Amino acid sequence: MTDAQKTTGENGEKWILRLYVAGQTPKSLAAFANLKRICEEHLAGRYEIEVIDLLEHPQLARGDQIFAVPTLVRKLPPPLRKIIGDLSNTEKVLVGLDVQPRR
Template identity: 70%
Template sequence: MAKASKKYELRLYIAGNTPRSVAALNNLKRYCEEHLKGIYEIEVIDLLVNPTLAEGDQILAIPTLVKKVPEPVRKIIGDLSDEEKVLVGLDIRPAR
């Protein structure tokens, strides 16, 4: 389980309300509630609204999740349906 002292700052880049974008956000919220309850913050950036924001994090594909804090910065591309891959990418050890 994640340590309570850690705060996770996550940024999800999407492009509109596509099925993949919606799935990515729903999956991310579910994992966060399950494994990071109370210690996470999700910022959703819609590149159809703010296309210039993709440059800062070098976003090449949509949807992309960027873990800003805690370091190291990590990126996960796709609809986040593979829970194990997402947890490994976020460096979260599931509670057993």
């Protein structure tokens, strides 16, 4: 379920987000839906989401120090940030990703 959207933002800032899940569980599906929604709302056109299913690629869990799923990792822009959970709290996700909400 790799899905990526790529566009260039107004100030050239590119967001690369990686979502780690373990199978298509309700939690992972919810996390992906939430993430997609938040990105569309606040980062439209300048984000890229990479979904990694650890059941298929268990060796990748180590690299980003994943122990809980779902985990969202902000690879870019630095610094690296992690958000654990199904991303149901949009406020927290925005704070976690350090995204200025669009008003």
